[in-house]
Amino acid sequence: MRIAVDAMGGDHAPREIVAGCLAAASAYPDTQLLLVGDAPALTALLPRPAPANLAVVPADGVIEMHDDPARSIRQKPDSSLVRAMQLVAAGEADGYFSAGNTGAVTAAATLRLGRIPGVARPGIATLLPVRCGHTIVCDVGACVDSKAEWIVQFAIMASLYASEVEHLPQPRVGLLSIGEEASKGDKQTKQAHEMLLEAGLNFVGNVDGKDCFRHAADVIACDGFAGNLLLKVAEGAAEFFVDLTRDAFTSSLLAKLGALLVRPALRGMKRRIDYSEYGGAFLLGVKGLVVIGHGRSNAKAVQNALRRTREGIEQRLVARLSERFAAVAPAAAGA
Amino acid sequence: MRIAVDAMGGDHAPREIVAGCLAAASAYPDTQLLLVGDAPALTALLPRPAPANLAVVPADGVIEMHDDPARSIRQKPDSSLVRAMQLVAAGEADGYFSAGNTGAVTAAATLRLGRIPGVARPGIATLLPVRCGHTIVCDVGACVDSKAEWIVQFAIMASLYASEVEHLPQPRVGLLSIGEEASKGDKQTKQAHEMLLEAGLNFVGNVDGKDCFRHAADVIACDGFAGNLLLKVAEGAAEFFVDLTRDAFTSSLLAKLGALLVRPALRGMKRRIDYSEYGGAFLLGVKGLVVIGHGRSNAKAVQNALRRTREGIEQRLVARLSERFAAVAPAAAGA
Numbered sequence: 092m093r094i095a096v097d098a099m100g101g102d103h104a105p106r107e108i109v110a111g112c113l114a115a116a117s118a119y120p121d122t123q124l125l126l127v128g129d130a131p132a133l134t135a136l137l138p139r140p141a142p143a144n145l146a147v148v149p150a151d152g153v154i155e156m157h158d159d160p161a162r163s164i165r166q167k168p169d170s171s172l173v174r175a176m177q178l179v180a181a182g183e184a185d186g187y188f189s190a191g192n193t194g195a196v197t198a199a200a201t202l203r204l205g206r207i208p209g210v211a212r213p214g215i216a217t218l219l220p221v222r223c224g225h226t227i228v229c230d231v232g233a234c235v236d237s238k239a240e241w242i243v244q245f246a247i248m249a250s251l252y253a254s255e256v257e258h259l260p261q262p263r264v265g266l267l268s269i270g271e272e273a274s275k276g277d278k279q280t281k282q283a284h285e286m287l288l289e290a291g292l293n294f295v296g297n298v299d300g301k302d303c304f305r306h307a308a309d310v311i312a313c314d315g316f317a318g319n320l321l322l323k324v325a326e327g328a329a330e331f332f333v334d335l336t337r338d339a340f341t342s343s344l345l346a347k348l349g350a351l352l353v354r355p356a357l358r359g360m361k362r363r364i365d366y367s368e369y370g371g372a373f374l375l376g377v378k379g380l381v382v383i384g385h386g387r388s389n390a391k392a393v394q395n396a397l398r399r400t401r402e403g404i405e406q407r408l409v410a411r412l413s414e415r416f417a418a419v420a421p422a423a424a425g426a
Numbered sequence: 427m428r429i430a431v432d433a434m435g436g437d438h439a440p441r442e443i444v445a446g447c448l449a450a451a452s453a454y455p456d457t458q459l460l461l462v463g464d465a466p467a468l469t470a471l472l473p474r475p476a477p478a479n480l481a482v483v484p485a486d487g488v489i490e491m492h493d494d495p496a497r498s499i500r501q502k503p504d505s506s507l508v509r510a511m512q513l514v515a516a517g518e519a520d521g522y523f524s525a526g527n528t529g530a531v532t533a534a535a536t537l538r539l540g541r542i543p544g545v546a547r548p549g550i551a552t553l554l555p556v557r558c559g560h561t562i563v564c565d566v567g568a569c570v571d572s573k574a575e576w577i578v579q580f581a582i583m584a585s586l587y588a589s590e591v592e593h594l595p596q597p598r599v600g601l602l603s604i605g606e607e608a609s610k611g612d613k614q615t616k617q618a619h620e621m622l623l624e625a626g627l628n629f630v631g632n633v634d635g636k637d638c639f640r641h642a643a644d645v646i647a648c649d650g651f652a653g654n655l656l657l658k659v660a661e662g663a664a665e666f667f668v669d670l671t672r673d674a675f676t677s678s679l680l681a682k683l684g685a686l687l688v689r690p691a692l693r694g695m696k697r698r699i700d701y702s703e704y705g706g707a708f709l710l711g712v713k714g715l716v717v718i719g720h721g722r723s724n725a726k727a728v729q730n731a732l733r734r735t736r737e738g739i740e741q742r743l744v745a746r747l748s749e750r751f752a753a754v755a756p757a758a759a760g761a
Contacts, residue, residue: 157607222666232604235612269567269654272492277570277651300658304666316612317655319604323635324656328663331557331639335698336671339691346691352684356674363670 092121092404094397095184098128099153099171100191101388105129108190109136111393116142118394122401125184127175128153150174153191156386160194164202172196176203179379186400188371190384190393197233200377207409209416210376212237214245214315215383216252217372219325220364221304227253228267228303229375230315231322237314239282242266243290246283246312248375250292251415253310255406256373265298265308267317273297279314287312300324329364370395373403375412380404427456427739429732430519433463434488434506435526436723440464443525444471446728451477453729457736460519462510463488485509488526491721495529499537507531511538514714521735523706525719525728532568532709532718539714542744544751547572548711549580549650550718551587553704554660556639562588563602563638563646564710566653574617577601578625581618581647583710585627586750588645590741591708600633600643602652608632614649622647635659664699705730708738710747715739 096112098105105128112124123144126133130149137145150171154163164173172191178184180203189196193215201213214230229249234241246264253262266284268276273284275297287294298307303321313321340350370392371382382400384392403409431447433440440463447459458479461468465484472480485506489498499508507526513519515538524531528550536548549565564584569576581599588597601619603611608619610632622629633642638656648656675685705727706717717735719727738744 159609222669235604267655269570269651269658274494277649280651299662300655301662301665303659304662314612316604316615317652320602320635320652320655321659323604324638324659325663327634327636327639328660329667330636332664332667334557335695336692339695340688342691342694345687349684349687349689349691352680353675353688354684356677356681356684357671359677360670360674 092186092401093123093125093184094186094188094400095125095127095148095175095178096397097172097175097187097189097191098126098133099150100189101384102156102386103389104190105133105136107389108393109133110390111388111397112145113137113142114390114394115397116145119397119401120144122397124397125175125178127178128171148174148178154195156192158192158195160192160198163192163195164199173199173203176200179381180204186380186382186404188382188384188393188396188400190386190388190396193232193383196381196383197374200374200379200381204377204379204381207376207378207413207416210244210248210412212241212244213374213376214248215372216249216375217322218369219303219311219322220369221306223306225369226303226306226308226311227257228311228313228318228321230313230318231372232315232319233374235314235316237279239279239286242279242283242312242314243286244376246287246292246294246310247290247415248412249310249312251411252373252375252408255411256402256408259309261293262309263295264292264310264312265295267303267311267313267321268297268299270299271297271302283312370397370399373399373408378409378413380409427521427736428458428460428519429521429523429735429739430460430462430483430510430513431732432507432510432522432524432526433461433468434485435524436719437491437721438724439525440468440471442724443728444468445725446723446732447480448472448477449725449729450732451480454732454736455479457732459732460510460513462513463506483509483513489530491527493527493530495527495533498527498530499534508534508538511535514716515539521715521717521739523717523719523728523731523735525721525723525731528567528718531716535709535712535714535716539712539716542711542713542748542751545583545711545747546579547576548709549583550707551580551584551710552657552707554638554646554657555699555704556641558641560704561638561641561643561646562592563648563653563656565648565650566657566707567650568709570649570651572614572649574614574621577614577618577647577649578621579711581622581627581629581645582625582750583747584645584647586747587708587710587743590746591737591743594644596628597644598630599627599645599647600630602638602646602648602656603632603634605634606632606637618647705732705734708734708743713744713748715744
């Protein structure tokens with residue numbers, strides 16, 4: 092299989108992206124990696140000879156993290172982010188990875204690959220570490236101001252992802268809200284609740300912000316504003332907690348000694364909540380396998396994201412989503 | 427001053443509510459506490475003789491945490507939650523505290539006390555512990571499906587609260603969104619951003635879920651759905667982190683020994699993020715000083731909430747809000 096990589100996207104691009112690709116090229120010899128970007132810069136980062144399953148595809152220009160998504164993909168059609176997507180659109184790659192501007196990746200995917208028939212809006216599905224594993228949250232920022240039916244589609248897509256790629260039979264699907272009762276939430280959420288009761292999913296009801304971490308559901312569906320908030324607040328709270336712990340650990344000599352002793356145990360805990368272990372998020376609902384990495388992706392995160400991309404391709408995730416939406420009644424599938 | 431207390435509201439009512447009131451009665455001899463609820467049950471929890479500044483006011487019935495707010499206050503007009511509000515409405519108390527059903531308190535306050543002229547919707551303002559102190563978040567659940575102008579009103583009210591009660595001159599006001607740029611967010615948030623630029627506040631722009639904990643603003647304004655999500659996710663993430671830490675601390679003999687040594691330092695950290703230190707949240711925008719406690723309030727939380735209620739009364743928060751909204755141009759104050 093072939094994966095197109097936007098080698099210039101991300102805070103630590105191209106260095107960490109290339110390093111992650113080199114690790115993946117060695118770990119997955121059956122996978123062809125197409126590094127799209129500034130050819131001289133990328134070549135300089137590669138060993139000589141480069142691995143046989145890794146090739147550089149030249150591109151011109153970079154979409155920055157703060158560029159306006161729609162405008163930038165129009166104005167920079169030869170940028171690494173767009174060129175890599177073009178490889179998927181042309182059938183020259185089976186999957187795509189970028190740690191660049193999320194909005195631009197979403198816009199490029201929607202425009203160049205198109206939506207799966209029946210899907211109103213693509214959604215980004217990511218893993219949130221929780222007690223006893225993780226929960227898939229969709230959407231986490233591709234789509235704000237969602238209609239209730241779009242939230243239901245996020246639930247359908249993420250549920251299929253959970254069963255097919257994460258191998259969870261009958262994933263429990265929850266709806267992010269501000270209380271367990273069906274009556275709690277904003278207008279779209281309350282409507283989505285009603286619709287999810289009839290959607291043929293293993294719907295377990297509303298999931299409160301607090302209950303997310305108790306593994307109240309395997310899949311949490313939500314509007315992109317709420318989902319992004321969930322993700323970022325969790326990240327910020329974890330950072331805050333780590334800061335507080337560090338302060339506590341250095342507050343006295345005894346505490347410093349104790350910190351030395353607990354350090355190895357805390358390392359395992361850090362791994363549990365480290366985004367780079369999860370690597371990337373699927374953009375679900377477009378006609379191609381697209382994985383988006385964290386802007387801060389390091390080499391390990393890139394390698395894990397490429398593993399995830401491989402899994403999505405192997406499990407034929409896009410084809411399964413297409414079949415699922417072809418089977419959905421037109422009423423539920425409409426925008 | 428006199429404070430009416432819903433003695434039957436909260437997961438640990440009436441025991442912990444009464445215990446908190448007893449502590450407050452002793453700490454604030456100038457404050458008269460009116461414990462509203464099941465008289466025999468409350469009297470049984472009081473010492474004999476009871477403190478002179480603590481009286482029991484009989485009420486009949488309890489609004490449960492999961493009761494429908496609007497219906498319950500209609501069907502249980504003699505319940506402790508509603509009766510205590512009635513004392514404020516009748517001028518027999520200067521402030522109100524309940525750890526009961528938040529929706530019911532909001533509905534009872536709106537109905538019995540009425541809104542401050544110019545305020546479209548009351549908002550709940552609570553303290554979120556962050557790096558270097560805390561941030562006031564408003565609204566955290568009184569009002570969902572907010573129009574942009576309501577979010578602006580939450581910002582105005584919380585800013586006044588910050589300057590008058592928390593004594594922060596020129597509080598930095600942020601808008602909760604999913605990115606720093608003005609272009610990020612859902613429709614209402616983007617509109618609120620534009621309006622906040624003109625609102626005469628010390629507006630510092632959008633605050634991301636992650637930046638909340640970095641003390642990016644002293645006040646964060648948002649719709650009640652988003653604010654409640656922020657609060658609950660922060661709470662859930664903290665719980666999750668504590669669980670993980672506990673697991674790590676008991677994972678080996680060395681870790682257990684280390685944990686013993688760091689424990690005293692961690693206790694200070696726990697106090698930083700313990701909701702019971704903050705006690706209660708102000709319901710801003712109604713014609714009376716109303717404080718809502720966490721459902722799980724223990725005696726300490728109740729005492730701290732009563733301290734907060736006293737501060738609100740002393741600082742004439744309701745009068746200052748009324749003056750502020752009387753001064754606001756009709757366009758900004760309208761619903």
